[in-house]
Amino acid sequence: MAAPELFMLSALVVGGAASLLVVTARNVVHAALFLVVALVSVAASFLWLGAEFLAWAQVLVYVGAVIVLILFGLMLTRAPIGPMAQHNENRKLAAIVAVALFALLTGLNVASFGGETIELRTTGAGQLGEVLYLQWAFPFVVLGFLLTVSLIGALVLARREEGEGPLPDPGPHEEIAAAREPAPTDATPIPGGPTPGREIGSR
Amino acid sequence: MESILTFDSLGFTLAVKLVAVVAFFLLAPLVVGYMEHKVLGDMQSRVGPYEAGIGPVKFGVGQLVADGAKFIQKEDIIPRAADKWVFAAAPAVALVPTLLILVVVPFGPGAWAENLDVGLFFALAASGVTVIGILMAGWASANKYSLMGGLRDAAQLIAYELPLVLAGAAVALQAGSLSLVDIVQAQGSASLLGLPVWFGIPQIAGLALFFVAAMAELNRPPFDMPIADSEIIFGHMTEYTGIRYAMFMLSEYAGMVVLSALAVVLFLGGWYIVPGTTWPYEQLGPAASALLGFGVTMGKIIILAFLMVWARATLPRLREDQLQTMAWMVLIPLALAQIVVVGVLEVVA
Numbered sequence: 001m002a003a004p005e006l007f008m009l010s011a012l013v014v015g016g017a018a019s020l021l022v023v024t025a026r027n028v029v030h031a032a033l034f035l036v037v038a039l040v041s042v043a044a045s046f047l048w049l050g051a052e053f054l055a056w057a058q059v060l061v062y063v064g065a066v067i068v069l070i071l072f073g074l075m076l077t078r079a080p081i082g083p084m085a086q087h088n089e090n091r092k093l094a095a096i097v098a099v100a101l102f103a104l105l106t107g108l109n110v111a112s113f114g115g116e117t118i119e120l121r122t123t124g125a126g127q128l129g130e131v132l133y134l135q136w137a138f139p140f141v142v143l144g145f146l147l148t149v150s151l152i153g154a155l156v157l158a159r160r161e162e163g164e165g166p167l168p169d170p171g172p173h174e175e176i177a178a179a180r181e182p183a184p185t186d187a188t189p190i191p192g193g194p195t196p197g198r199e200i201g202s203r
Numbered sequence: 204m205e206s207i208l209t210f211d212s213l214g215f216t217l218a219v220k221l222v223a224v225v226a227f228f229l230l231a232p233l234v235v236g237y238m239e240h241k242v243l244g245d246m247q248s249r250v251g252p253y254e255a256g257i258g259p260v261k262f263g264v265g266q267l268v269a270d271g272a273k274f275i276q277k278e279d280i281i282p283r284a285a286d287k288w289v290f291a292a293a294p295a296v297a298l299v300p301t302l303l304i305l306v307v308v309p310f311g312p313g314a315w316a317e318n319l320d321v322g323l324f325f326a327l328a329a330s331g332v333t334v335i336g337i338l339m340a341g342w343a344s345a346n347k348y349s350l351m352g353g354l355r356d357a358a359q360l361i362a363y364e365l366p367l368v369l370a371g372a373a374v375a376l377q378a379g380s381l382s383l384v385d386i387v388q389a390q391g392s393a394s395l396l397g398l399p400v401w402f403g404i405p406q407i408a409g410l411a412l413f414f415v416a417a418m419a420e421l422n423r424p425p426f427d428m429p430i431a432d433s434e435i436i437f438g439h440m441t442e443y444t445g446i447r448y449a450m451f452m453l454s455e456y457a458g459m460v461v462l463s464a465l466a467v468v469l470f471l472g473g474w475y476i477v478p479g480t481t482w483p484y485e486q487l488g489p490a491a492s493a494l495l496g497f498g499v500t501m502g503k504i505i506i507l508a509f510l511m512v513w514a515r516a517t518l519p520r521l522r523e524d525q526l527q528t529m530a531w532m533v534l535i536p537l538a539l540a541q542i543v544v545v546g547v548l549e550v551v552a
Binding site for chain 1 (some may be wrong): 323327328329332334338339350357368
């Protein structure tokens, strides 16, 4: 086996193992971290197939942005250290669907390309740009438009309330403290949290 | 042009390039760190490190070497509640991207390890991976200050990644290439209204915001809110000691060198000495021109690193809202305007 095939195979094995660990990991942060490995392996296989730009785009967008957002969201909400109870009752169904999809896609690929050898060559960023901005210019613009619409939609959803805007300029500290509503007395105290009704620094 | 580190044997070439990149990665941060010690000392009316020396040369030049030796000796403590594997791996994940960027940075004619077709894109993509290491450290430490630091850092890096990428895009637009070597060479003949200039003049806004965003990416003061010692101890590094802590420190100083090097390559003419001319590189042999180019680039890097230290000694720390407002309301619109300006200039001029 030649070196490129060996490297490709190792990328696929690492990526496959990491994706299995993503779904079997007992800790949700570990799952996200295994997803990093899986996505980097995909980037590596892009690299070995000559799609250099695509590989780095994969790293920039998925590893640098999407995973960071996932981790950020997990840590902002709940992410205790150690194994967590799994509440997923659809495990078996998900496994069946995943295996069936894998078999279908593998079968389709073998049926359409089986035995065919493809001459690998590197696609430069310039060539990619020409294809994207000349040959596929219209779909590209449509996709850009779609993304803009979804961005504006997200903004509208996030700021749904009437009259909500940026916070007013905070005045002197005493005014803010005086204007603040007294804390409800029947609030359930958070275990280990600050005592309700007492502002920090008001002792 | 080929890298001067290219030899007939592929294995030997690979080994030489690896050694060169790793050696630079370990030595350049020492130079910048020593400069920071001395400059900060001077700006705060004190002497700075004075006794430690290397051989007969005193004046504290050996201070960072001694610090490194101290860190290696220290006990490597992993908190009992920590997630051991993630905790142990985090410093490496934060460190490796910086090392990877060095592979594509050109320091002189022929003085680079690889001239990638998409070098700029590669460098920006790799720099975005650092934040995963920081988030890993913040979460795995099982310490609320660490977690808060990690979250602050992630928010900051997400906000300042965009201006960095957009400023880089404007440069790629003007140079007509994503290869860092081509970008430097394009500045050998670039001009604005007939005057020979480097990209830093027509893109002065891009240079400024790249530099600010670089400081924010590195958590350097005044953007050090994620590791603000008076608020959250030391952010994601709170629980780290010994060699792992030293790796975080190394990634900060290596990051200073690498991002300054990128700013030099993108905006300040790389290894060229005078705008509008490639003198004196044509008259020199390959080895001499590579050496001279390396010296010139390093000089420019040290100047930018000095500016970072100056900012640290002078400016107060930004608050979270000021930080985010600055990124989203000032830097990103400015970067988009810069791209428009460069686009118009490219079509008209």
